[in-house]
Amino acid sequence: MEQIYLDNAATSYPKPAQVAEQMAQYITQVGATINRSVYGRAQQAAEITLELRIRLAKLFGVQSATHVILTPGSTWGLNMLLFGALKPGDHCIVSAMEHNAVMRPLQHLTKKGITFDRIRCDVYGRVDLHHLESLMKQNTRLVVVAHGSNVCGTVQDAKSIGEICNRYEIPFCLDAAQTAGHIPIDFSELGLSALSVPAHKGLMGPQGIGALLLKPDFAKTLEPWVHGGTGSASHEEVTPNYMPDRFEPGTPNMPGIFGWNGALQYLEEVGLEQIMAHEKELCEYFLQGLAGIKGVKLVGMPTTEQRTGVFSLDFSPKDNAEVAWQLEDRYGILTRCGLHCAPSAHKTLGTFPNGTVRFSFGWFTTKEQVQAALKAIRELA
Numbered sequence: 001m002e003q004i005y006l007d008n009a010a011t012s013y014p015k016p017a018q019v020a021e022q023m024a025q026y027i028t029q030v031g032a033t034i035n036r037s038v039y040g041r042a043q044q045a046a047e048i049t050l051e052l053r054i055r056l057a058k059l060f061g062v063q064s065a066t067h068v069i070l071t072p073g074s075t076w077g078l079n080m081l082l083f084g085a086l087k088p089g090d091h092c093i094v095s096a097m098e099h100n101a102v103m104r105p106l107q108h109l110t111k112k113g114i115t116f117d118r119i120r121c122d123v124y125g126r127v128d129l130h131h132l133e134s135l136m137k138q139n140t141r142l143v144v145v146a147h148g149s150n151v152c153g154t155v156q157d158a159k160s161i162g163e164i165c166n167r168y169e170i171p172f173c174l175d176a177a178q179t180a181g182h183i184p185i186d187f188s189e190l191g192l193s194a195l196s197v198p199a200h201k202g203l204m205g206p207q208g209i210g211a212l213l214l215k216p217d218f219a220k221t222l223e224p225w226v227h228g229g230t231g232s233a234s235h236e237e238v239t240p241n242y243m244p245d246r247f248e249p250g251t252p253n254m255p256g257i258f259g260w261n262g263a264l265q266y267l268e269e270v271g272l273e274q275i276m277a278h279e280k281e282l283c284e285y286f287l288q289g290l291a292g293i294k295g296v297k298l299v300g301m302p303t304t305e306q307r308t309g310v311f312s313l314d315f316s317p318k319d320n321a322e323v324a325w326q327l328e329d330r331y332g333i334l335t336r337c338g339l340h341c342a343p344s345a346h347k348t349l350g351t352f353p354n355g356t357v358r359f360s361f362g363w364f365t366t367k368e369q370v371q372a373a374l375k376a377i378r379e380l381a
């Protein structure tokens with residue numbers, strides 16, 4: 001039986017051919033790290049690393065490539081942000097739709113005297129902008145919001161959130177794990193101080209690498225969270241202040257850098273417009289098909305507006321885990337069931353603690369695959 005991969009919210013699959021090609025090229029023919037040596041192959045590694053930073057800066061409208069911090073992934077970048085920005089006595093605001101990549105570090109920080117509030121969201125997962133304003137306090141130091149929900153695909157009005165944060169002069173950080181590579185994101189238009197993206201989801205790169213893009217004045221206030229060798233200023237035992245070295249200790253994920261650069265080359269060739277059009281068409285098709293099926297409830301936005309191709313379905317009173325198992329066993333359809341590392345989002349959407357079955361599409365998902373999913377849903381509902 002042919003398998004149908006509909007778990008792109010977890011990680012995108014398949015990857016563009018360039019990803020494996022460039023990773024293999026690095027491992028077999030380059031093999032050197034950056035900043036440590038000066039021979040030709042180390043220069044080549046440095047050039048590709050710079051190329052990647054420039055590509056990311058261009059894609060997200062960040063002026064300085066030195067403020068594109070390469071991290072071991074989104075979770076890492078978000079921890080860098082929360083641990084680096086918040087001190088005892090500080091207050092942080094998040095949405096009620098956050099992923100545990102934000103909530104777990106934040107819950108941990110409450111043990112160190114940091115407090116937080118959640119912005120109320122409606123039944124579709126959209127933040128209440130008035131509530132955000134009412135949560136602003138004297139000691140609020142940071143607002144962090146998941147741009148797109150990993151549970152139901154709802155996309156927040158980041159521009160309005162940014163305007164409010166800027167009015168109160170509070171740094172605004174967007175967790176774009178579910179929107180980068182799916183919809184346009186412009187750093188200055190959204191009034192961001194920080195933007196966190198993983199390589200391995202919509203940006204089609206490998207796992208184990210991500211980026212935290214920083215506004216220069218915000219970067220100056222952020223304390224480094226990890227310290228170590230950078231290959232620069234080796235005469236000193238303290239972390240250098242300059243960017244990006246201030247936030248990039250240790251040998252970087254070089255195969256990841258090459259692979260991600262290849263993925264972004266591919267993304268540039270295809271163009272975000274075409275990706276968006278394709279994903280929107282899949283969403284329309286899926287929503288139309290679902291409308292005629294009884295016995296299954298769609299959670300989140302019921303239209304193609306303000307959403308990505310991430311759909312949560314509730315098959316209760318059937319057991320959602322049993323449905324997900326049958327989807328694989330009988331139809332070869334790969335989905336994810338449960339709470340998707342976002343208990344607060346499920347509480348908002350009314351699907352806690354039972355969870356949902358999540359179908360998530362990407363650039364390589366075809367209309368035929370969505371059709372097969374609809375047929376299976378109809379038979380299982």
Ligand code: PMP
Binds near residue numbers: 009073099
């Ligand atoms: N935020 C959101 C909204 C996510 O969906 C995810 C991944 N599921 C993350 C953060 C963390 O990303 P990673 O696991 O790649 O570090």
